[in-house]
Amino acid sequence: MNKLKIGVIGCGYWGPNLIRNFIEIPTATMEAVADLDEQRLTHIRTCYPQIPHITRDHRDLFELGLDAVVISTPPQTHFALAKECLQHGLHVLVEKPLTTTSEDARKLIKLAKKQNRLLMVGHTFEYNPAVHALKEMIVSGELGDIHYIDAVRASLGLFHPTLNVIWDLAPHDISILIHLLGQKPTSVSTQGVAYIQKDVEDIAYMTLMFPNNVLSHIRLSWLDPCKTRRITVIGSKKMAVYDDVESHEKIKVYDKRVKAIRRTDTYGEFQFAYHYGSVVSPYIHLQEPLRVECQHFLDCILHDETPLTNGQNGLRVVEIIEAAQQSLKNQGEQVAIADGGLVTLKKNGHRELVNGRPPVTVNNKKSEFINQATQ
Numbered sequence: 001m002n003k004l005k006i007g008v009i010g011c012g013y014w015g016p017n018l019i020r021n022f023i024e025i026p027t028a029t030m031e032a033v034a035d036l037d038e039q040r041l042t043h044i045r046t047c048y049p050q051i052p053h054i055t056r057d058h059r060d061l062f063e064l065g066l067d068a069v070v071i072s073t074p075p076q077t078h079f080a081l082a083k084e085c086l087q088h089g090l091h092v093l094v095e096k097p098l099t100t101t102s103e104d105a106r107k108l109i110k111l112a113k114k115q116n117r118l119l120m121v122g123h124t125f126e127y128n129p130a131v132h133a134l135k136e137m138i139v140s141g142e143l144g145d146i147h148y149i150d151a152v153r154a155s156l157g158l159f160h161p162t163l164n165v166i167w168d169l170a171p172h173d174i175s176i177l178i179h180l181l182g183q184k185p186t187s188v189s190t191q192g193v194a195y196i197q198k199d200v201e202d203i204a205y206m207t208l209m210f211p212n213n214v215l216s217h218i219r220l221s222w223l224d225p226c227k228t229r230r231i232t233v234i235g236s237k238k239m240a241v242y243d244d245v246e247s248h249e250k251i252k253v254y255d256k257r258v259k260a261i262r263r264t265d266t267y268g269e270f271q272f273a274y275h276y277g278s279v280v281s282p283y284i285h286l287q288e289p290l291r292v293e294c295q296h297f298l299d300c301i302l303h304d305e306t307p308l309t310n311g312q313n314g315l316r317v318v319e320i321i322e323a324a325q326q327s328l329k330n331q332g333e334q335v336a337i338a339d340g341g342l343v344t345l346k347k348n349g350h351r352e353l354v355n356g357r358p359p360v361t362v363n364n365k366k367s368e369f370i371n372q373a374t375q
């Protein structure tokens with residue numbers, strides 16, 4: 001079997017999850033880990049004594065004949081590290097957000113193209129089977145016309161010392177919304193406040209307007225007693241709630257809707273027809289989204305394919321966060337988002353990304369027998 005030699009830069013909170021996955025995937029060998037922090041390296045040496053190279057200097061990775069590098073360091077370091085890795089002829093998977101400016105993201109896309117190397121961003125939720133199931137419901141028309149989407153990503157911490165909650169958490173929800181709707185928003189307005197650290201907003205409310213009058217709102221918080229990861233999609237036929245904190249019934253579909261009917265006898269008066277039906281939780285074969293993402297990265301290298309979350313996909317999210325930051329600075333003014341022309345509406349009304357390849361395949365069995373009592 002053709003195995004790809006992988007290195008990981010950054011093994012703080014998130015890096016070990018990437019290391020574990022690349023160790024477990026048969027088409028990869030985990031060759032090297034770099035981190036500036038000796039304590040983190042000691043932790044990795046203890047957990048994974050089989051990794052041959054563990055170093056404080058990421059430049060050591062360029063001498064090892066690696067195929068690809070995964071960057072899981074703080075976002076402000078992504079650009080410089082990814083640039084260096086691409087210049088050394090390595091394929092690169094960068095954790096979200098791709099960069100902290102759209103200018104840097106464009107430079108990386110250009111460099112990856114010049115070097116003929118793959119550039120992928122870790123928008124993990126685009127590899128989440130529950131998100132795929134939700135998208136299927138939207139695309140198939142099960143929910144009807146989409147009216148609005150409400151997203152909440154809140155918990156106590158983890159506080160970031162320099163980047164605000166928008167840069168930390170919004171990449172997830174923005175990438176989910178674009179993935180679900182197959183379009184990017186036309187405008188954004190954001191308000192936020194820094195309560196705990198000076199000038200680093202720990203809570204933010206972001207309103208995004210999508211084409212076809214689809215309104216969306218994202219609440220982001222590091223200052224909330226309850227961990228919430230929830231997306232509510234309101235359609236003209238049905239309503240769906242995706243709760244990522246739920247261990248099993250992650251999606252519930254409510255057969256509820258309402259219609260305003262104009263009375264024929266009294267001009268101008270409406271009566272409302274409320275429909276209450278069943279609540280159904282469809283079976284979703286749960287796979288670790290990060291595993292699907294890491295496998296996709298390797299598959300794309302091996303088969304010379306464009307990743308679902310390629311550089312353009314990463315750029316799009318960075319552009320929206322930049323616009324949100326501008327709005328935040330100007331007390332929530334509405335900022336228009338220029339059309340990059342990367343997403344489109346299919347003629348039959350179904351929306352899909354057209355960034356070069358169809359969505360990644362996830363196991364979408366409707367039911368199955370499994371060995372364990374729980375997943």
Ligand SMILES: NC(=O)c1ccc[n+]([C@@H]2O[C@H](COP(=O)([O-])OP(=O)(O)OC[C@H]3O[C@@H](n4cnc5c(N)ncnc54)[C@H](O)[C@@H]3O)[C@@H](O)[C@H]2O)c1
Pocket residue numbers: 009010011012013014015034035036037040056058071072073074075077095096097122123124168
């Ligand atoms: N996809 C997800 O669900 C998800 C979840 C959490 C974090 N992340 C992303 O992962 C990245 C890392 O986040 P984290 O929470 O692990 O941060 P962290 O601060 O816990 O870890 C970052 C590590 O990078 C190391 N580092 C910094 N500069 C370095 C350099 N030049 N060379 C080598 N090592 C260096 C630090 O010493 C630290 O150990 C961020 O981009 C974050 O947004 C993604």
